[in-house]
Amino acid sequence: MNRFTLTLAAAATALSLAGQAFAGEQYVDGTGFAVSGYDVVAYFDLNQNPVGTAQPAAVPGKADITADYNGATFAFSTEANRDRFLANPAQYAPQYDGHCAYGVSKGGKVPGNPNLWRIVDGKLYLNITKNVVGFWEEDIPGNITLAEGNWTSIEPTPGSDRPIPDFSSSAPVK
Template sequence: MKKFILSTAAMVLTSAMATASFAGEQYIDETGFAVSGYDVVAYFDLPQSEVGTAQPAGVPGQADIIAEHNGAVFAFSTEENRDRFVADPDNFVPQYDGHCAYGVAQGGKVPGNPNLWRIVDGELFLNITENVVSFWEEDIPGNISVAENNWTGLESMGASQNTIPQFTSPAPLQ
């Protein structure tokens, strides 16, 4: 019986470690930061607009208030936000490693624009262009379901190397 319990525990631990090692690469643009240097914690404190209307702009981070997670550097607007992130990064990182949620639902990895965001069931989703947001918002639950199924095949692929269209980063992070 002891052998069975130890064997089962080893399989669970090995499975958990294997899952962690297969995390995909975060999308990193020309800024060198995940989410283009925007503060991922700040999204959760912003008011969320109704579906079909634009969200408030994201909050740029500071180059000297950072934390690393999943091989990427995240910037924060305040030390408090960085500390909240460090305490539980999985609560704040964007889904699909910062790639466009609708793009993943369509079967690919394209950049996520930090100003085209929505929080659904406590998770941060990004999209690539305003036009894509309108398609994604036609059926958010359905698109998330399809994206989740697609992500299992896409996650291990490298991050998108494309530039975010129609997006200009704010002044260089200071």
């Protein structure tokens, strides 16, 4: 290999490792599970409601059907969903490590509520409260753009340790 090829290989490896370094730990609440123990794969099988209306309830996972990813344990309602997740966890894990997408668009990390969700362009986004969902939905593409720009600078900060307001999880079920 010549010097130019080695330099390109080293640069590609550095970029690959840098991309991995941007993934912080998943938000985990008092349940001990990512996304409060709800099945992240199941969101992709639910029919989304139009902007301005509530989404269907999240599907609880089971404590005995789990997989680890991004520093957290995810629970699933079925083994088939766990297997789909394991085949491509980044496809199903919520954006911004499970933190509120609108909060990230404003430059902060607050918990994401698993019952306040939306899938946009094949990615799962969570928000913290119903009021915040209204702000998020006023300009979803613009808020995603802001959040993407903010994420690289706020991602290294510790994740939120606050509970999700007005939320008590029924997941995972046994």
